[in-house]
Amino acid sequence: MAKVSAPRSIADQVYEFIKKDILEGKLEPNSRLTQEFMGEFYQTSRTPVREAFRKLERDGLVERMPQGGVKVVAISVETIEEVYGVRAVLETYAVELACERISDSELERIAQIKKNAEAVLKSVDLSKEDKLNELLSLNSSFHRKINEASGNSYLVKILGEMNDSVMLGRTAGLRKNNEWSDIWKEHDKLINYLRKKDKVESAKLMRKHIESAAKNAIAVISRRKKETDKGS
Structure with a gap:
């Protein structure tokens, strides 16, 4: 169980804990969260939880419920199409710039991320959930390092602002080891x-890579929506 501590404000810590759990898929779409439950879970009062909910609502990760509390927002197919469409254009441009500007040390850091991911994939000590979270984190780092190697600070900033929606798409679309294995083979080619x-x-591979990720996420989200509609 996570427990809040000083010196950061309690509200900020609760916000970061909940946001992380949403982005990693531990709190599933449409899950209802109440101030009472989250306050007990994080061993704090309702006030910081209320403030955390406000920040999460501002981020578009939760929405208010009439009966109280908030609900984890289910990312839509339309959002994935829009976000990943923009991402494909920007990250394709980023990798083109990186080809011109990347340093040897940056290349080695990116290669090390790939090696770390391969070790995680082969690990028998990690739980399925821990393995997934490690792979999601390493995948984000891999793409971020390529974006940074572009040397274009505005491009990096824009892609960073899209990160929450991209992460939700990754969490939805990537659940199996064989999918991750294919992804890191493509990373090796990159x-x-x-x-x-x-x-x-x-550029060709980056665009294909991102379009494939969008397709996987859309398939999972569409299936979830059908299941939800059947149950309602």
């Missing part, structure tokens, strides 16, 4: 193209 400074092939 690293090789970056080493060769091959803008054309790196």
